[in-house]
Amino acid sequence: MICMCWSLLTNSYCSKQFTGLTSMDISVSSLPVQVLPPVNFTLTVSALAQVLLHWEPNPAQEQNNSTIRYDVKILSPVPEEYDTGRTHSVRTAALHDGFSARVRTLLLQEDLEVCSDWLEANLPPLPGAAGTSVTNLSCVTRVTIPGNVSLCCTWLPGQGAPEDTKYFLFYRYEAHTEECPTYTKDKWNRNIECRFSRTQIKPGEIDNLIVIHINGSSQRAAIKPFQQLFNQNAIEKVNIPRNITISLQQNDLLAMWEKPISPFHEECFEYEFYLVNLKSGNKQILRIPSNSFRVRVDVSSRYSIRIRANHNHICRATGFWSDWSEIIYVGQNKLENSTAWMLTLLCVSTSCTFLLVAIICKINHVWSKLFPPIPTPSNKFRDPFPIDYERARTCTSSTETEVSSLAEGFSCSVLDDSVF
Numbered sequence: 481m482i483c484m485c486w487s488l489l490t491n492s493y494c495s496k497q498f499t500g501l502t503s504m505d506i507s508v509s510s511l512p513v514q515v516l517p518p519v520n521f522t523l524t525v526s527a528l529a530q531v532l533l534h535w536e537p538n539p540a541q542e543q544n545n546s547t548i549r550y551d552v553k554i555l556s557p558v559p560e561e562y563d564t565g566r567t568h569s570v571r572t573a574a575l576h577d578g579f580s581a582r583v584r585t586l587l588l589q590e591d592l593e594v595c596s597d598w599l600e601a602n603l604p605p606l607p608g609a610a611g612t613s614v615t616n617l618s619c620v621t622r623v624t625i626p627g628n629v630s631l632c633c634t635w636l637p638g639q640g641a642p643e644d645t646k647y648f649l650f651y652r653y654e655a656h657t658e659e660c661p662t663y664t665k666d667k668w669n670r671n672i673e674c675r676f677s678r679t680q681i682k683p684g685e686i687d688n689l690i691v692i693h694i695n696g697s698s699q700r701a702a703i704k705p706f707q708q709l710f711n712q713n714a715i716e717k718v719n720i721p722r723n724i725t726i727s728l729q730q731n732d733l734l735a736m737w738e739k740p741i742s743p744f745h746e747e748c749f750e751y752e753f754y755l756v757n758l759k760s761g762n763k764q765i766l767r768i769p770s771n772s773f774r775v776r777v778d779v780s781s782r783y784s785i786r787i788r789a790n791h792n793h794i795c796r797a798t799g800f801w802s803d804w805s806e807i808i809y810v811g812q813n814k815l816e817n818s819t820a821w822m823l824t825l826l827c828v829s830t831s832c833t834f835l836l837v838a839i840i841c842k843i844n845h846v847w848s849k850l851f852p853p854i855p856t857p858s859n860k861f862r863d864p865f866p867i868d869y870e871r872a873r874t875c876t877s878s879t880e881t882e883v884s885s886l887a888e889g890f891s892c893s894v895l896d897d898s899v900f
C-alpha cells in the first residue's frame with residue numbers, strides 16, 4: 481500500500497495514492513480521532529538470522545468504527561515496507577551488522593488513512609573485532625539421490641583473524657539448525673570449507689532460504705559472526721543430463737537425452753550442447769530449451785559432443801550449470817577428394833618404382849648370366865636401390881612402415897630366387 485502523508489498538528493494524514501484525494505478534499509469536520517503510535521515495540525532473535533518484531537496497540541487509542549492496521553518499515557540491513565493487521569511479524573535477515581525497524585499505527589476511516597508517528601527499535605551488531613569475520617562465502621547444494629540434498633560452503637578467513645581462529649559453520653533451513661560435521665582446514669589449521677553430505681533441505685521447494693551462520697573463537701580476539709542468506713534454487717549445482725543418445729541421419733545429427741536427477745519437471749531445464757568438428761576444429765555451444773535436438777552437420781567429419789544442464793528461469797532461480805557429460809564421438813573423418821587422389825597417386829608411383837627395381841634386378845640377373853660375373857660390378861648395379869628406398873620413405877606415415885619393411889625384404893637375391 482502506498483501512502484501519501486503529510487503532517488498536520490500531531491498526526492499525519494495518509495491517502496491511497498489512486499483515490500484521487502488531495503489535501504484540498506480534507507475538511508476539518510472530517511478529521512478523525514487522534515492516532516497514537518503502538519507501544520512496547522520489541523525485536524527478538526528467534527532463530528539464526530530471524531527476528532520477531534512485536535508491538536502492542538496503544539491502550540489510549542480510540543477506534544470509533546475505524547480499522548487499525550500497522551505500517552512496518554525495515555530500515556536495515558535490507559530496506560522493506562509492508563503493512564499488517566497483526567501486532568507481530570517475523571523477518572529473516574543477516575543480523576551480524578544489526579537490525580533496525582519502525583512501526584506506526586494506521587487508522588482507516590472511509591477513504592482516509594491516518595497514521596501515527598513512528599516507533600523505532602534496533603538490534604545492535606553482533607559483537608566481535610573488525611575484520612575477523614569470514615569473507616567470500618559461497619555455497620553449493622546438490623540433489624544426490626532423490627530426496628537428499630548435500631551442501632558445501634567455502635570461505636576465506638577475515639584479514640584481521642588471528643592464526644589460532646577456529647570458525648564454526650551452522651546452517652538453518654526452516655526450523656532446523658545444524659552445525660557442520662566435516663571441515664577442511666587451511667595451512668594455519670583454520671576451517672575454510674564445510675560439507676554436509678545430508679541436510680534437511682527439501683529438494684522440490686521453490687525460493688526457500690538457506691541461512692548460513694559462521695562464528696568463531698580465538699584466544700587473541702573476539703571473532704565477529706557472519707551471516708548470509710541463499711536462495712536454495714540459486715545455489716543448486718544441477719546434475720548431469722542422463723542417457724544421451726546421438727545418431728546420424730543423412731545430413732543431420734540427432735541428439736536425445738533425459739533431464740538430470742531432480743524433483744523438477746522436464747520443462748524446468750535448459751541445456752548447453754557443445755559440438756566440436758574434429759576435422760575443422762570448429763567449436764559451437766548451442767543453448768537448447770528442450771531435451772532433444774537436431775542439427776545439420778558435415779557427414780564427412782567426426783564430431784565430439786558434450787551436454788550440460790541448468791534450471792531455466794521460468795520454473796525457478798537458475799542455479800549453477802551441471803558438469804559436462806562424458807564426451808560422445810560420432811561420425812568418421814572421410815578424406816577430402818584431392819587429398820585422397822594425391823595419396824593414391826603417391827602410392828601408385830611407389831609401387832611402380834618397386835616394379836622398376838624388380839625389373840632392374842631381373843635384368844641384372846640375366847645380364848650376369850649372359851656375361852659371366854666380374855667380382856665387383858654387381859655392387860654398382862645395386863646402387864639405384866638406396867635411392868629408391870629413400871623415395872619410398874616419402875609416402876605418408878600410414879604407409880611408411882609398410883613400404884620400408886617391404887623395401888628391406890626386397891633384396892635382389894630374394895627376387896632372383898623367386899623369379900628363377
Ligand SMILES: *[C@@H]1O[C@H](CO)[C@@H](O)[C@H](O)[C@H]1NC(C)=O
Pocket residue numbers: 519520536537539
Ligand atoms: C508495555 O511494557 C510495560 C513494561 O514492560 C508493561 O508494564 C505494559 O503493560 C506494556 N504495555 C502493553 C500495552 O502491553
Ligand SMILES: *[C@@H]1O[C@H](CO)[C@@H](O)[C@H](O)[C@H]1NC(C)=O
Pocket residue numbers: 615616
Ligand atoms: C573475495 O571477494 C572480493 C570482493 O568480493 C574479491 O575482490 C576478491 O577477489 C575475492 N577473493 C577471492 C580469493 O576470491
Ligand SMILES: *[C@@H]1O[C@H](CO)[C@@H](O)[C@H](O)[C@H]1NC(C)=O
Pocket residue numbers: 528648650695696697
Ligand atoms: C556460534 O553460534 C552457535 C549458534 O548460534 C552457538 O551455539 C555457539 O555458541 C556460537 N559459538 C561461538 C564460539 O560463538
